[in-house]
Amino acid sequence: MDKQDWIADDLKYVWHPFTQMKQYEGDEKPICIVKGEGIYIEDIDGNRYMDSVSSWWVNSLGHAQPRLAKALYEQACAIEQVIFAGFTHKPAISLAKKLITLVNNRLKHVFYSDNGSTAIEVALKMAYQYWQLKGKASKKKFIAFENAYHGDTLGAVSVGGIDMYHKVYRPLLFDIIREKSPYCYRCPCGKEKEHCRLECLQGVEEILKARHDEIAAVIIEPLIQAAGGMIMYKAEYLTKLRELCDAYRVLLIDDEVAMGFYRTGKLYAYEHAGIVPDIVCSAKALTAGFLPLAVTLCTDELYYAFYDEDKDGLKTFYHGHSFTANPLACAVANENLAILQEMNMEEYLKPKILAFKRGLEKFRNYPHVGDIRQWGMVSAVEIVKDKRTKECFAYEEQIGKKIYSAGLRRGVLLRPMWNCMYFMPPYVITEEEIDSLLRLAYDSMREVLG
Amino acid sequence: MDKQDWIADDLKYVWHPFTQMKQYEGDEKPICIVKGEGIYIEDIDGNRYMDSVSSWWVNSLGHAQPRLAKALYEQACAIEQVIFAGFTHKPAISLAKKLITLVNNRLKHVFYSDNGSTAIEVALKMAYQYWQLKGKASKKKFIAFENAYHGDTLGAVSVGGIDMYHKVYRPLLFDIIREKSPYCYRCPCGKEKEHCRLECLQGVEEILKARHDEIAAVIIEPLIQAAGGMIMYKAEYLTKLRELCDAYRVLLIDDEVAMGFYRTGKLYAYEHAGIVPDIVCSAKALTAGFLPLAVTLCTDELYYAFYDEDKDGLKTFYHGHSFTANPLACAVANENLAILQEMNMEEYLKPKILAFKRGLEKFRNYPHVGDIRQWGMVSAVEIVKDKRTKECFAYEEQIGKKIYSAGLRRGVLLRPMWNCMYFMPPYVITEEEIDSLLRLAYDSMREVLG
Structure with missing residues (x-):
């Protein structure tokens, strides 16, 4: 079976969670993942994506971890x-x-x-x-x-x-x-x-x-x-x-x-x-x-x-x-x-948490960033239409979805919720990868919001 | 760690499902399973038990199936x-x-x-x-x-x-x-x-x-x-x-x-x-x-x-x-x-289903057996106090629990619900094992009910 067949079968047989299947079938075709390593997942075409959401907040030690x-x-x-x-x-x-x-x-x-x-x-x-x-x-x-x-x-x-x-x-x-x-x-x-x-x-x-x-x-x-x-x-x-x-x-x-x-x-x-x-x-x-x-x-x-x-x-x-x-x-x-x-996890994470803290600063002056927040290895940028009034973009503007698409084109899985872009990667992400993730996220946001 | 330590830790740290922990801690110590093969599970002392309940109705192809x-x-x-x-x-x-x-x-x-x-x-x-x-x-x-x-x-x-x-x-x-x-x-x-x-x-x-x-x-x-x-x-x-x-x-x-x-x-x-x-x-x-x-x-x-x-x-x-x-x-x-x-499962199961049907006949004339029923690989014997009136044994008499204990002593895991003793083994059970299971169950029941 080639890629088209897999996607066709997915659309025919599988009802995905939290997914409007018509939308999913339309502009945004599903991505078929075939392998993973560390913070990366790879699709059927060999495209790699940085997994900034730990595959729905679950992964911590990287994908296909051999000891596990x-x-x-x-x-x-x-x-x-x-x-x-x-x-x-x-x-x-x-x-x-x-x-x-x-x-x-x-x-x-x-x-x-x-x-x-x-x-x-x-x-x-x-x-x-x-x-x-x-x-x-x-x-x-x-x-x-x-x-x-x-x-x-x-x-x-x-x-x-x-x-x-x-x-x-x-x-x-x-x-x-x-x-x-x-x-x-x-x-x-x-x-x-x-x-x-x-x-x-x-x-x-x-x-x-x-x-x-x-x-x-x-x-x-x-x-x-x-x-x-x-x-x-x-x-x-x-x-x-x-x-x-x-x-x-x-x-x-x-x-x-x-x-x-x-x-x-x-x-x-x-x-x-x-x-x-x-x-x-x-x-x-x-x-x-x-x-x-x-x-x-x-x-x-x-x-x-x-x-x-x-x-x-x-x-x-x-x-x-x-x-x-x-x-x-x-x-x-x-x-x-x-x-x-x-790994002595609490200590291991400290420099990474700091790397996020540093890296997030670049978002602060962007006109559509209303709030930057962080607790440990979870950080988020709340996007607003108007920084002063904190007005949100309307649901119909689909800001999150557009940033998601822009991220995928750059090889990063971002999955904003409404107007909240967040980062919650596997803990094995390096400081260099954190910088890279935040840069790609920033570029994706700018592509959508100008 | 030896057996006593494992059991002590189990009782100290684990709250088991559908289990009155005081009863569990008392007369009926938990059995610590360490391996399995086919329809058998084996505990930490090397005792083997025939798994007549498919480990809560889930196992079908036997334990630790190598292809899976x-x-x-x-x-x-x-x-x-x-x-x-x-x-x-x-x-x-x-x-x-x-x-x-x-x-x-x-x-x-x-x-x-x-x-x-x-x-x-x-x-x-x-x-x-x-x-x-x-x-x-x-x-x-x-x-x-x-x-x-x-x-x-x-x-x-x-x-x-x-x-x-x-x-x-x-x-x-x-x-x-x-x-x-x-x-x-x-x-x-x-x-x-x-x-x-x-x-x-x-x-x-x-x-x-x-x-x-x-x-x-x-x-x-x-x-x-x-x-x-x-x-x-x-x-x-x-x-x-x-x-x-x-x-x-x-x-x-x-x-x-x-x-x-x-x-x-x-x-x-x-x-x-x-x-x-x-x-x-x-x-x-x-x-x-x-x-x-x-x-x-x-x-x-x-x-x-x-x-x-x-x-x-x-x-x-x-x-x-x-x-x-x-x-x-x-x-x-x-x-x-x-x-x-x-395995062509539907055909594969037919002789086994018949073996249950045949083997269950021996229960029919036992004075405390009210009903024998079967659908495919699931069969059950309903135990009554009085066959004519269909009166049940009282909850306090703990008939099911006693048969469970009698079964364990014979190397078979029976787990009657109230007064219903049932059989629902992995499909790989042989006809000989079905006969053996029913014989052990019969003996366990007789030990308890006389």
Whole structure:
């Protein structure tokens, strides 16, 4: 089969996620990737692209990483899958132990599932049932945030706050309490950064004060609301939110699916705030982006609420997927953790984070750049029509899509969300490649915006 | 580390699915599996167990199947993961094409996701949004069945009908219309099999007649309500249900997650009924039980309702997971399909299905066997306290758990659900092994029940 046949079959048989298939079929033909190495992916014609988005925020150690491939193969030759009720296996035990040892705090137990959405569903169900078991049956509500994204299963969608993705399904969702997005550049309280005193948390404080007896948990993406447009906020916000949750006896669920595993420069983003959540969800880079695998970490307090004689079966946590703790995925995650440790990842990333910080400066004076923001290995440039008023380009102008196309022509995969161009490459990117990436992104933006 | 250390770490760090951890920690220590081959799994002490449940209904070609391991490794050395929006890859295209070519009917498009629960969430959201896009905004409700199980994410839980798993989460679920379970042995209409005229479908017919304008879809497990206790029903039921859905313009969602890929002797269970559903969900054995991967198949009618210029972004199907169509999982699924075809699976299974049918006869006269049922490679024995009244053993008597323990001592993994002992082994089981499995199961049952 030649290239045309592959693309024709793709268009005929495959319905792609988050994709308007007519548009995809039209001007923007799909790109068929056949191999990868380091931060590069290569298509069927031999074109190479710099993967600035870590293939949807998952890859960390580069593509087709040979040690991970080998760990995977060795596990597949031993045992590929084990029923995880009544039975267990070494890769899952090792991984859980390492994860708990690494955090070295109140998080003590690991519940496995398959992806970010399921890790969130586990967290929501666990938090909900916890209060039922503790005799606080009225604590049934969740607080979540505008611009939040927690996944696409209907429980995760319920706590999501991006209308375009979520609104149509409203009648299938449970009610939540929605609070303001900590969107510093477009402060919901009209403050400037220098004068911010976390006014955007006042709503949360008021609702917790008035209704804490109804509220099971607050769920939040730490430091960055990623799918909402790489909206970034201060670590102090998380610190204060933890204090409020403590004060009003409400659980804090921390969605580290995108930010965990060093994306912000630390193992988990919550560390920047000096706090410990009650529940932490992690996935994506947990396997260095090789395979779907997720974990939901929780405290003893949560765990032991379910731990009992349970004669009537009502204290069991009824959640599970057939492939829970799949040995193949766990084996890759174990090798990933070994590599991260050998590389001393936190130190390893520091010069790269600085290289981004330096390189982003060139965007500052560009007339259509409204904001530049960065947390560790994630950085973003928010493009505006008018810098003074912060007016956005209209959806129909498709700025993001045009920059995407301009990037591809230059050999770089950029995938702006709305008017937010962001950079989130595999960690193995070199400082030279960071400079090159930012230059190509700048040129792509200029090509579109003039 | 020796065995005790592994088990101690498991109990310390891992929260297992569908498991009361205190019970698990107590009398029934977890079994640590280290390798597998064919239908056998082996623990850390060298004990071998016959895997009669296909490691939670997923394995089909035996454990650590070498061709699948090799396909996996080759893919990992090329490219392990590709962002699946704007980009595509050969393993996903090949797999989608084969899946559609194999069914050779109205099902024309493949939407990938990660596991059975997500395949169901995709189906529910797709069916729901379809009617919104078709201008039938009132069609928002789903019909589902008592004893149904469709997964553990909250959308999937909403259409589930097993109180023990689902009841506690009720306030987080959307409302559905629940109809009778087609539980032939305990007919909800009080009929005997010989005189059955599908009376249990009358409720569905009535509700469709009265409220079809409110109903988006019916969702059902084909032929077998698996997690409900391997409840089996006649193919004619599905045939009639399809007719009703056609007559009242309601979509039929077929949950083939457990039964697809030859579990009932045919590629999909719906084939026994001579029908084609509008949406088919499949997972588990899709990768022969190696890796989590799921597909939701749909018709042109569904697909083209979303296919449009979509200037405002409202016709896009907003669902996706980072690892959607993971190339590693797709590569394994492709090799699985190649093997299934080479083995001529439908023919290959016929003598094995007969061996089960023959072997199950020995259970018939046992005083505590109420029902024996079989669909293809799935068979079940329903254990009762009183054969005449069909009275069940009480939950507290833990019959299933005792048989599980008795089985393990004999080197067979049985995992009865409540009072239902079932057999669902990998397809590579030989006729001799089937006889042996049934003998061991019989002995285990007798040990417990006398």
